[in-house]
Amino acid sequence: MPPKGSRKKKNDPAPTAIVEASAAPAFVVPDSSASHPANIKYLDNLARAWTTITNHPIFQNVTTMDPYQIDEVGGEEKSGFQAVYDDASFKTPMGKTKQYACGGNLAWIKMGFSTSPGVPYNENSVRKLKDYYFKKAEAPQRFPTLIIVAVSNQQAKDGVMSERGALEAVSPPEMVHAFILRLEELVSGNASDDVLSGWLRIMLSTMFMFELLPTLDSRSARSDSLRENAVADYHGFAWTVLQKVYHLGLFKQRKEKDLGSLSAQRIAQIYNQDTG
Secondary structure: OOOOOOOOOOOOOOOOOOOOOOOOOOEOOOOOOOOOHHHHHHHHHHHHHHHHHHHOOOOOOHHHOOOOOOOOOOOHHHOOOOOEOOHHHHHHHHHHOOEEEEEEOHHHEOEOOOOOOOOOOOHHHHHHHHHHHOOOOOOOOOOOOOEEEEEOHHHHHHOOHHHOOOEOEOOOOHHHHHHHHHHHHHHHOOOOHHHHHHHHHHHOOEEEEEEEOOOHHHHHHHHHHHHHHHHHHHHHHOOOHHHHHHHHHHHHHHHHHHHOOOOHHHHHHHHHHHHO
C-alpha cells in the first residue's frame, strides 16, 4: 500500500470529485483501463438508465434533495422513518466509533463505483435481484439493504455533504443496479407520477452507514467481507427442505382454523399474498 500522500497509481480508482449543489447527478463509468472489458457495455447501459431516470421531472436534481425526516409535513408519502444525516451528529461518532448510521438519499453515492472494477459483474444475478425485490410497479417499503459508505480522514473532519453524488459505497452495488434498471423500466413505461413518487420516497429514506475507511486497501477489504457475510448469512438462515415442510404444514393448520379446509393451490395463493 503506498504511503499517505504518495502519487496515485494509474490503476487506482479516480479521486472523488466534489459535486456542487447545483450539479446534475452523474453515473460515473470507471476508466476502461481499470474496468473489466465485460463491464463496459453493462455500465454504459446503467448510465443510460440513470440518465433516463434523472431526466424525468420527479427525479431532476435528485442528488441535492434532502432525505425525508421522521416529522416531515405532507403526509405518509413524504415521511421518513429514521434520523437523517446531520454534520454535527456525523462528526462526533466518526471521531469516537469510526461509524455513523442515519437516513440518507440513495443518489448521494457515486453510481458506477466499485472497489473492484476489474471484476466482471454477473448480470444474471442483478436480474434476479430486480425480479425479486422490485418486481411490482409499486415501490417497496424501503430500500432492501444498508448502504455502507467509505469515509476518508478528511471527510470525517469536514462532513460529506459537499460530495453528494460522489460518495463511495463499499456495500455490494448490485442491489443499486437492480433498483436503477427497474426504475428506468417504469419511467420509460410512462408510470404515473404517484407510482414514481413512491420510488423517490425510498431513495430519500435509504438507510446509510458511514464507516472510516481511509485507504483503498481498507475499502476493498470491507467490501470483500460484506460479500462473505452475505454468504454466511445465507447458509445460516436458509431452511432445509424438511424445515420448509414443517413451516408450510403449520401455516396450513393455522389458516384452516380461520378459513376451513383449503386446497394446496389455495394455500399457495394465501402464502404468496402474505409474503408479498
